[in-house]
Amino acid sequence: MNSHIAIGEGALNKEALMTLKSEGFDRMLLLEDADMALVAGSLLVPIYEEITPENRLRISAGEEHKNFASLMQILDWLIERKATRHSLLLVAGGGALLDMGGFAAAIYKRGVHTTYIPTTLMAMVDASVGGKTAIDYKGIKNLIGAFALPHTIIIDPLFLQTLDMYEIVAGYWELVKHALLSGKDVWKATISFDPTERGKIWSPIIRESVKIKEQYVCADLRDKGIRQYLNLGHTIGHAVEAFSHKVACKGSKPLRHGEAVLIGLICELYISHIRYSFPMNYIRSLIALAKEIQSPYLFSCKQYSAIIEYMYADKKNRGESIAVIGLKDLGEPVKLEVSEEEIKESFDFYREIFGQ
Amino acid sequence: MNSHIAIGEGALNKEALMTLKSEGFDRMLLLEDADMALVAGSLLVPIYEEITPENRLRISAGEEHKNFASLMQILDWLIERKATRHSLLLVAGGGALLDMGGFAAAIYKRGVHTTYIPTTLMAMVDASVGGKTAIDYKGIKNLIGAFALPHTIIIDPLFLQTLDMYEIVAGYWELVKHALLSGKDVWKATISFDPTERGKIWSPIIRESVKIKEQYVCADLRDKGIRQYLNLGHTIGHAVEAFSHKVACKGSKPLRHGEAVLIGLICELYISHIRYSFPMNYIRSLIALAKEIQSPYLFSCKQYSAIIEYMYADKKNRGESIAVIGLKDLGEPVKLEVSEEEIKESFDFYREIFGQ
Numbered sequence: 001m002n003s004h005i006a007i008g009e010g011a012l013n014k015e016a017l018m019t020l021k022s023e024g025f026d027r028m029l030l031l032e033d034a035d036m037a038l039v040a041g042s043l044l045v046p047i048y049e050e051i052t053p054e055n056r057l058r059i060s061a062g063e064e065h066k067n068f069a070s071l072m073q074i075l076d077w078l079i080e081r082k083a084t085r086h087s088l089l090l091v092a093g094g095g096a097l098l099d100m101g102g103f104a105a106a107i108y109k110r111g112v113h114t115t116y117i118p119t120t121l122m123a124m125v126d127a128s129v130g131g132k133t134a135i136d137y138k139g140i141k142n143l144i145g146a147f148a149l150p151h152t153i154i155i156d157p158l159f160l161q162t163l164d165m166y167e168i169v170a171g172y173w174e175l176v177k178h179a180l181l182s183g184k185d186v187w188k189a190t191i192s193f194d195p196t197e198r199g200k201i202w203s204p205i206i207r208e209s210v211k212i213k214e215q216y217v218c219a220d221l222r223d224k225g226i227r228q229y230l231n232l233g234h235t236i237g238h239a240v241e242a243f244s245h246k247v248a249c250k251g252s253k254p255l256r257h258g259e260a261v262l263i264g265l266i267c268e269l270y271i272s273h274i275r276y277s278f279p280m281n282y283i284r285s286l287i288a289l290a291k292e293i294q295s296p297y298l299f300s301c302k303q304y305s306a307i308i309e310y311m312y313a314d315k316k317n318r319g320e321s322i323a324v325i326g327l328k329d330l331g332e333p334v335k336l337e338v339s340e341e342e343i344k345e346s347f348d349f350y351r352e353i354f355g356q
Numbered sequence: 357m358n359s360h361i362a363i364g365e366g367a368l369n370k371e372a373l374m375t376l377k378s379e380g381f382d383r384m385l386l387l388e389d390a391d392m393a394l395v396a397g398s399l400l401v402p403i404y405e406e407i408t409p410e411n412r413l414r415i416s417a418g419e420e421h422k423n424f425a426s427l428m429q430i431l432d433w434l435i436e437r438k439a440t441r442h443s444l445l446l447v448a449g450g451g452a453l454l455d456m457g458g459f460a461a462a463i464y465k466r467g468v469h470t471t472y473i474p475t476t477l478m479a480m481v482d483a484s485v486g487g488k489t490a491i492d493y494k495g496i497k498n499l500i501g502a503f504a505l506p507h508t509i510i511i512d513p514l515f516l517q518t519l520d521m522y523e524i525v526a527g528y529w530e531l532v533k534h535a536l537l538s539g540k541d542v543w544k545a546t547i548s549f550d551p552t553e554r555g556k557i558w559s560p561i562i563r564e565s566v567k568i569k570e571q572y573v574c575a576d577l578r579d580k581g582i583r584q585y586l587n588l589g590h591t592i593g594h595a596v597e598a599f600s601h602k603v604a605c606k607g608s609k610p611l612r613h614g615e616a617v618l619i620g621l622i623c624e625l626y627i628s629h630i631r632y633s634f635p636m637n638y639i640r641s642l643i644a645l646a647k648e649i650q651s652p653y654l655f656s657c658k659q660y661s662a663i664i665e666y667m668y669a670d671k672k673n674r675g676e677s678i679a680v681i682g683l684k685d686l687g688e689p690v691k692l693e694v695s696e697e698e699i700k701e702s703f704d705f706y707r708e709i710f711g712q
């Protein structure tokens with residue numbers, strides 16, 4: 001990877017900005033998430049001291065704003081601010097903003113430099129690393145996008161103190177996914193770390209998680225082979241997530257991405273258990289943790305087919321079969337073609353556990 | 357370069373299509389320039405035999421259509437045709453369509469494979485090679501784009517027989533530019549080749565030209581250093597082109613890109629002569645050829661400033677100075693910062709020659 005990554009409580013400081021400034025960009029611009037800026041403004045002071053208000057754009061940036069309209073807003077602003085290929089765009093926000101700001105920067109004059117400052121746990125361990133940028137289109141997640149690596153990533157876990165607990169727990173399931181793709185040591189450290197405890201030092205566990213993602217990405221930037229292993233939990237997870245946004249089930253709210261990944265992980269690990277005897281005790285530890293910190297998402301067996309329908313739209317699914325990532329053991333991912341029957345069985349397993 | 361390039365009269369044939377088909381793409385789709393298809397339909401038969409009508413999109417594709425509206429039309433069609441990352445999009449047309457279709461393919465699911473089939477001389481020696489894709493936006497050429505290499509390029513000079521002579525001559529100035537960036541042998545072959553003669557075998561001279569462009573691109577795909585030498589003639593050329601589209605001068609029509617490049621070449625070579633004693637005899641040969649085959653574009657000294665204004669918008673111009681590419685000798689490019697005075701002098705030189 002060519003991006004420079006700084007991770008640490010307080011990593012977003014005056015020195016970090018001075019270092020960027022010393023690199024001689026002709027302009028430094030800031031794109032920031034409006035909601036985040038309201039609650040985390042004090043952490044952004046080092047940036048505000050270097051970037052004057054007219055060079056900042058504050059926009060709404062949830063997944064529902066990750067569309068062409070927001071993209072055009074960013075592009076128009078880059079033109080208005082006379083950004084050049086020698087400018088630097090700092091993007092501070094969650095995953096949706098990093099994806100969208102990164103994509104705007106990737107296609108403006110075929111590439112402006114970026115510094116990502118992820119402010120959610122999900123963005124710290126997932127969106128900021130790996131060079132995937134995108135917007136949603138016609139209801140399909142990340143349909144339009146590009147591969148583009150940021151110049152710099154500054155991960156400052158102090159931002160986590162500004163998040164609500166649901167947000168932190170949701171992001172935590174991506175850390176768990178990385179741990180599953182690593183090995184016993186990281187798995188143990190991750191599964192025994194309590195993300196709901198306030199005031200913890202997060203940087204060691206985040207650093208480990210970023211390192212695992214980088215290892216998979218490095219070997220395969222353009223997502224043609226082993227990078228696909230990072231989709232563990234995501235084929236089923238994405239489908240459940242999309243479904244939850246279309247259908248309100250028994251008063252459940254739409255799922256956050258990470259919450260859906262948890263469901264995907266449980267189901268895909270169950271399939272791995274059936275197919276490759278992936279040890280059940282890891283699945284049990286995951287379930288125990290989930291029961292403790294995550295409220296369950298409920299759906300009925302009548303809805304199985306509707307959920308499965310979403311899997312065929314997944315861009316990694318070639319032709320008509322459904323591909324998921326399984327695990328033979330911790331750190332031993334494998335690509336599987338699965339049947340609808342197997343997926344339905346894994347749904348049964350999930351629903352039995354979470355009491356429907 | 358990773359693209360496979362086939363060049364030759366008749367290169368677009370049944371075998372070429374069979375070879376593509378044998379690579380196992382899940383779908384083959386065709387994007388074609390409507391005007392071109394009307395006059396060159398018979399050359400496209402090998403494609404039509406493999407790709408059924410519902411998998412073809414025929415669109416209007418001059419520079420005036422290289423915009424967001426056309427981009428969205430292509431993206432919507434890719435969705436409608438269920439293109440995946442394992443599909444192949446064939447793009448047959450001139451430079452504007454290759455730029456735009458290439459860009460759509462680059463950002464759809466972060467990259468669909470493409471085969472470029474350039475049908476103009478300009479597209480054969482310039483747009484198809486080098487991986488630059490883009491659309492225009494807010495009146496700025498290629499403002500939004502990406503770097504993406506096609507899977508294959510099929511250059512069949514038989515398409516040149518369907519073009520009018522103005523189109524061929526305009527494209528020819530890009531070949532001349534490549535010759536200037538090469539050396540004596542290619543220069544001599546190029547300057548003594550009469551592009552206005554019908555029925556000639558073009559493939560040797562096109563092959564040479566493509567090779568020169570590839571050499572510059574290979575060393576520097578992302579346009580950070582020596583690739584910029586390919587902009588010889590283009591700083592001034594782009595400005596004159598943009599100006600000609602805004603202002604009608606004494607009944608002149610807006611310039612084609614290649615025609616503007618000729619003016620840019622003459623002016624920038626003149627500056628090279630003043631600064632580095634670039635030999636005047638090469639400039640004289642170019643002028644002699646130009647007088648023979650190209651009608652002159654006239655502008656007055658009152659318009660100098662308006663033309664120069666466009667140079668500041670050029671995306672390669674860092675900060676406030678004007679950068680042009682000069683030549684110390686054939687094949688010895690150099691990057692120059694020039695003053696407005698020098699540019700105005702070169703305009704005087706151009707106007708004296710072309711008799712205003």
